[in-house]
Amino acid sequence: MKSRYSLNLGKPFGIKVSVHWTFSLLIAWIVIISINQGLGLTQILIHILFVLTLFACVVLHEFGHSLMALKLGGKVQSITLLPIGGIANITEMPEKAKDEFLVSLAGPMVNVVIALLLWLYTDIIQGIDLAGIEYDTITAVNFPVILMTANLFIVAFNLIPAFPLDGGRLFRSLLSLRMSRLKATGIAKDIGQLFAIFFIFAGLFFNPFLIIIGFFVLLGAKAEYEMVKYKDILKDYKVEDIVKTDNEVLDENDSLGNAAEKITHTYDRGFVITSGGEYAGILTKSDLIKGLNTHGKDGLIKDVMSRDIEGVSIKMPLFDAYKNIHQKRYDIVPVEDDGEFRGIIDLESINEFFIIQKAMS
Ligand SMILES: [Zn+2]
Incomplete structure (x- = not known):
């Protein structure tokens, strides 16, 4: 999620919390539906307050x-x-089955606790x-x-074993006790995608949000499976195994026209x-194209090149x-x-390397 499309809310525990701009569409949608139902201002405000409270529960x-x-x-x-x-961007995740189980369960458990507190408040106290x-x-x-019911709904929905929903993650962690993580993820992905297709169909008849969630599950399951597959194949290699050292070299004072002339004769990115x-x-291809558009072919490389690209270590x-x-x-x-420059590495060549290694395995 690019942060420029999001509104930052704060950084508790060092975790950046933000709301994506599309969230405003949800509020607009609620307002429109409420007006269509002929509701008054107070009622509309209560509806908005409810959605905000519900999403606070999602953040928790x-x-x-x-x-x-x-x-x-x-x-x-x-x-x-x-x-x-909500989406928590967990960049490094414990991969032990037990740890993954606990991480996946912790989310729904929060809503169980919230529902329990609301039940105590409404049923017992009030x-x-x-x-x-x-x-x-x-x-x-x-x-x-209604907030209590909604929290119970969040629990039930998230526990559906549709990977990468929480239930699907719980399912994968249990599977990976008995088989490799790759195989477990493969099975969880297939089942997740079956659910996704069901969500999309059900969404056509009931709630359009199910269609969006269906696509989210469909693509999410595939992307996560690909990641695990990449890890399985790439785990035995280091950057030094595919670093490119014979890349075309130009001086920063060379012209963009010169670079454009050269790039037509090379496969380099x-x-x-x-x-x-x-x-x-x-100087990436997109730097070059942007530069040619704004400065023309007599523009200089040094005015458009990328200087701040963070490198990776050759031993990584x-x-x-x-x-x-x-x-x-x-x-x-x-x-x-x-700290010494040794060459370059690009996504395309990692992808190619992956495909070749996969074909040989
Ligand atoms: Zn969750």
């Missing part, structure tokens, strides 16, 4: 996952709120007759009861740029480098050895 759910991951030695970068729910509650419109009286013979940065495990590059805006990065 994501903190359940995140804090458990931190406790078990993982790393959590951010929590983003989308109209379909003495509300829960069976006689009206669900048609939200009022000050039934607000906490970009050029290594030197200044006085020393490594200075990289190849999978870590892959993840690292994947998270960045660049698909080509310099490789260094003790």
Whole structure:
């Protein structure tokens, strides 16, 4: 999630919490539906307040996952709120089956606790007759009861074994007690995708949100499975095994026209740029095209090249480098050895290497 499309809410426990801009569409949608139903201003405000409270529960759910991951030695970068729910970006995740089980369970457990507290408040303290509650419109009286029901719904929905939903993760962690993580993820992915297709079909008839969640599960399951497969194949290699050292080199004072002329004769994804013979940065293909558009072919490389691309170490495990590059805006990065430039590595060549290794295995 790019942060420029999100509103930052704060950074508790070092985890950046933000709301994605599409969340405003959800609020707009609620307002429109409420107006269509002929509801008054107070009622609309209560509806909005309810949704905000419900999403606060979703944030707490994501903190359940995140804090458990931190406790078990993982790393959590951010929590983003989308109209379909929250996403905790756990960048380093404990892979032991037991740890993964605990991290996946911690989220839904938070909503169980919230529902329990709301039940204590409404049923025991306030003495509300829960069976006689009206669900048609939200009022000050039934607000906490409906919130309790909604939290129980979050628990039930998340426990559906549709990987990568929480239930699917729990399922994978149990499977991986008996088989390899790759195989377990493969089975969890297949079942997750079956559920996803069911969600999409059900969404056509009931609730359009199910369609979005269906696609989210469908693509999420595939992406996570691919990641595990990459890890399985790349785990035995290091950056040094595929670093490119014979890349085309240009000087920062060379013209863009010169670079454009050269790039038509090479398969390289970009050029290594030197200044006085020393490594200075990289001119990516998109730098070149942007530069040609704004400065023309007489423009200089030094005005458009990328100087601040963070490099990877030549000794870095190849999978870590892959993840690292994947998270960045660049698909080509310099490789260094003790601060010394040694060559470049790009996503495309990691992908090719992966395909070749897979074909040979
Ligand atoms: Zn969850």
